[in-house]
Amino acid sequence: MDSFTRGVRNAFRNYIRTTSVVIILAISIGLALIMLISLFAVNDRIDSVRASVGTTITVAPAGIRGFQGGGELLTESDADTVSSLDHVASVEQSFTSRLTTDTDTTLQSAIDPGSFGQQNSGSSGQSGGAQMSPPPGASGMGGATMTLPVMVNGVQDNASLQSLGMDKLDIVSGEGLASTTEDNVALVGSQLATKNNLQPGSTFTAFDTQIKVVGIFDSGNQFSNSSLLMPIDTLRKLASSEGQINSMVVTADSSANVQAVTDSIKSEMGSKVDVVSQLDATSQALSSLEGVKSITRYSLAGALISASVILFLIMLMIVRERRQEIGVLKAIGASNVKIMKQFISESLTFTLMSAVVGTVLGFAFSNPVLNILINSSSSQTTQVAQGAFRGGPQGGPPGGGAPPGAGGPGRQVVSASQSALENLNAVLDYRLLVYGLMAALLIAVIGSSIPAWTIARIRPAEAMSGE
Amino acid sequence: MIKADGLVKEFMTASGSVKAVDDIDMQVEDGKFVALVGESGSGKSTLLSLLGALSKPNAGSFLVDDTDITRLNDHDLIRYRRDSVGFVFQNYSLVPNLSALENVMLPMEFSGMPREERKKRAAELLSQVGLDGDKQARKPARLSGGEQQRVGIARALANHPRLILADEPTGNLDSKTGQNIITLLRELSRSENTTIVAATHDLSIEEQCDRIYRIRDGKFIDNGDDAA
Ligand SMILES: Nc1ncnc2c1ncn2[C@@H]1O[C@H](COP(=O)(O)OP(=O)(O)O)[C@@H](O)[C@H]1O
Ligand SMILES: [Mg+2]
Numbered sequence: 058m059d060s061f062t063r064g065v066r067n068a069f070r071n072y073i074r075t076t077s078v079v080i081i082l083a084i085s086i087g088l089a090l091i092m093l094i095s096l097f098a099v100n101d102r103i104d105s106v107r108a109s110v111g112t113t114i115t116v117a118p119a120g121i122r123g124f125q126g127g128g129e130l131l132t133e134s135d136a137d138t139v140s141s142l143d144h145v146a147s148v149e150q151s152f153t154s155r156l157t158t159d160t161d162t163t164l165q166s167a168i169d170p171g172s173f174g175q176q177n178s179g180s181s182g183q184s185g186g187a188q189m190s191p192p193p194g195a196s197g198m199g200g201a202t203m204t205l206p207v208m209v210n211g212v213q214d215n216a217s218l219q220s221l222g223m224d225k226l227d228i229v230s231g232e233g234l235a236s237t238t239e240d241n242v243a244l245v246g247s248q249l250a251t252k253n254n255l256q257p258g259s260t261f262t263a264f265d266t267q268i269k270v271v272g273i274f275d276s277g278n279q280f281s282n283s284s285l286l287m288p289i290d291t292l293r294k295l296a297s298s299e300g301q302i303n304s305m306v307v308t309a310d311s312s313a314n315v316q317a318v319t320d321s322i323k324s325e326m327g328s329k330v331d332v333v334s335q336l337d338a339t340s341q342a343l344s345s346l347e348g349v350k351s352i353t354r355y356s357l358a359g360a361l362i363s364a365s366v367i368l369f370l371i372m373l374m375i376v377r378e379r380r381q382e383i384g385v386l387k388a389i390g391a392s393n394v395k396i397m398k399q400f401i402s403e404s405l406t407f408t409l410m411s412a413v414v415g416t417v418l419g420f421a422f423s424n425p426v427l428n429i430l431i432n433s434s435s436s437q438t439t440q441v442a443q444g445a446f447r448g449g450p451q452g453g454p455p456g457g458g459a460p461p462g463a464g465g466p467g468r469q470v471v472s473a474s475q476s477a478l479e480n481l482n483a484v485l486d487y488r489l490l491v492y493g494l495m496a497a498l499l500i501a502v503i504g505s506s507i508p509a510w511t512i513a514r515i516r517p518a519e520a521m522s523g524e
Numbered sequence: 525m526i527k528a529d530g531l532v533k534e535f536m537t538a539s540g541s542v543k544a545v546d547d548i549d550m551q552v553e554d555g556k557f558v559a560l561v562g563e564s565g566s567g568k569s570t571l572l573s574l575l576g577a578l579s580k581p582n583a584g585s586f587l588v589d590d591t592d593i594t595r596l597n598d599h600d601l602i603r604y605r606r607d608s609v610g611f612v613f614q615n616y617s618l619v620p621n622l623s624a625l626e627n628v629m630l631p632m633e634f635s636g637m638p639r640e641e642r643k644k645r646a647a648e649l650l651s652q653v654g655l656d657g658d659k660q661a662r663k664p665a666r667l668s669g670g671e672q673q674r675v676g677i678a679r680a681l682a683n684h685p686r687l688i689l690a691d692e693p694t695g696n697l698d699s700k701t702g703q704n705i706i707t708l709l710r711e712l713s714r715s716e717n718t719t720i721v722a723a724t725h726d727l728s729i730e731e732q733c734d735r736i737y738r739i740r741d742g743k744f745i746d747n748g749d750d751a752a
Contacts, residue, residue: 066622518579
């Protein structure tokens with residue numbers, strides 16, 4: 058029997074009061090826990106949206122997308138300017154060209170134009186941007202035998218999938234491209250290879266030049282599998298476009314710096330370029346999440362404060378009620394510290410019992426509450442996110458049955474934003490228990506600090522009062 | 525020996541200041557049993573609280589074995605209350621959710637005695653005041669008034685005090701029970717050579733004590749020199 062166990066026993070001196078205190082405190086603590094759980098779920102989701110966005114920023118010449126629009130291409134010196142900016146980890150240049158019969162290729166496109174390709178052929182023919190060339194002898198509009206151009210991407214490093222709009226790049230046979238080579242070599246998409254009967258070692262003609270196939274790749278989507286990869290310098294030389302860049306993919310040193318890098322590229326390069334980070338498209342989803350986060354933060358603080366205030370008032374009431382008893386304890390030799398310990402242990406007992414009940418309540422209600430918190434913003438955000446990616450930054454040439462932006466990073470980001478608010482589930486996390494325990498201790502300490510001060514001021518002579 | 529000199533305790537009230545204890549001198553030999561007798565409001569409790577260092581006097585000194593209690597710092601005051609004084613209250617003032625045994629163990633806990641030791645001594649003390657067996661494990665509410673006061677006396681004796689201060693210890697008891705309590709205190713003061721100062725208006729206490737101080741309006745009107 059010491060101050061501590063006396064405090065625990067004192068917590069049960071009045072069962073009705075103990076029960077009411079525990080119920081009221083448990084509701085506050087449960088609410089705090091729900092908010093904590095929500096905060097964690099939302100934080101995790103913000104992280105995963107950020108992570109899905111990645112650290113890349115696409116810089117394209119203003120007014121040019123793929124082979125549409127007009128203006129000046131970027132140059133290698135622009136790439137140097139961008140690489141010297143703060144927080145830029147790397148700059149990946151890309152140069153894209155098309156192989157049509159005009160440039161004298163032996164390759165046949167692996168993509169069937171379909172009705173989409175036909176449509177685009179008709180409409181864009183008038184706008185001056187020749188999208189595809191009917192093969193010799195084709196009957197023009199509505200011709201069933203028209204073919205599509207073959208895309209050639211000049212790459213510095215064949216691992217840079219983002220710039221190519223690919224999910225993955227598997228070398229299914231042969232080998233990859235050496236990043237520094239200027240040889241006349243190519244990595245051929247698996248569908249294009251099948252269509253043209255190419256294997257590693259075979260050759261084909263493009264730009265009036267013999268090109269050697271070093272490997273076959275599979276990117277996971279038909280559009281890319283119908284294209285070629287060539288070393289960027291080789292392609293620029295063959296296309297007589299030395300030093301030019303269609304676009305560059307800038308990688309920031311962390312996803313937190315994507316915004317800063319985007320801003321500094323914009324201010325450095327001005328209106329000459331369009332700068333698109335996937336952050337722009339997810340910012341709606343992120344801002345909804347941030348909104349939910351701040352609601353949960355305030356509610357968490359509110360719940361903790363109200364729990365502390367409740368406990369504080371109860372402890373004050375108990376201390377006042379036991380003034381004479383405290384006086385007696387002092388009269389028979391108890392120090393202030395011993396009596397305070399006893400009361401702190403009593404308030405800890407209340408808090409811990411309430412924390413147990415509150416935890417049960419919190420876990421029982423965290424998912425429903427989380428759903429209510431996020432429901433209204435969810436559908437709205439998804440629409441915005443999808444809208445932003447219609448024809449995303451990597452939307453290559455329309456046609457060939459591949460919808461604009463298909464296979465590009467846009468698709469991933471839309472789905473990430475979509476699920477950002479849906480399926481936001483509360484998860485049990487050891488951190489929760491640690492924080493919960495810390496919060497309970499904090500509540501107990503705050504709740505008993507002022508009553509403890511009252512205890513110190515009670516005079517031992519109070520023992521005599523009422524006699 | 526205890527010796528009070530010119531003790532004054534003044535309270536500020538709405539209707540002005542009240543000298544509850546007004547220039548009190550008293551001197552009691554060790555092992556004596558003295559009574560403070562006076563009407564309600566005469567200042568008995570206030571004087572006891574000064575002697576027990578429950579409050580500080582506005583003037584005067586109180587020597588216990590040559591130590592002036594009125595000059596002790598807070599830390600030493602706690603030790604004085606804990607080790608040198610045993611308090612017995614009119615309404616017993618036991619902690620209601622502790623058993624008789626646990627109540628008696630309290631002062632020993634405050635003085636740092638090991639648990640087993642204080643449990644043993646508490647049981648002995650309770651037997652000594654006449655509470656045996658299962659009554660020691662009972663909460664105060666399940667004991668009679670006389671039994672509760674016995675627990676109160678056992679608690680007061682726990683740390684071998686040299687001075688017991690009893691504020692109307694029989695005030696809530698019938699005369700026969702009160703008589704027994706007085707006899708108990710009397711015997712203890714003899715066997716342990718403990719000084720006892722008891723406030724009372726119980727005639728039977730007066731009969732048994734070594735000396736009677738009569739108090740009115742905070743002043744002694746008779747310091748019992750004849751009886752000493
Ligand atoms: N804390 C206090 N504040 C103000 N007046 C007090 C206080 N305690 C006692 N008194 C006054 O001091 C006088 C003596 O009181 P007390 O010592 O309790 O008398 P007794 O114990 O003999 O009945 C009374 O007039 C009482 O009203
Ligand atoms: Mg009194």
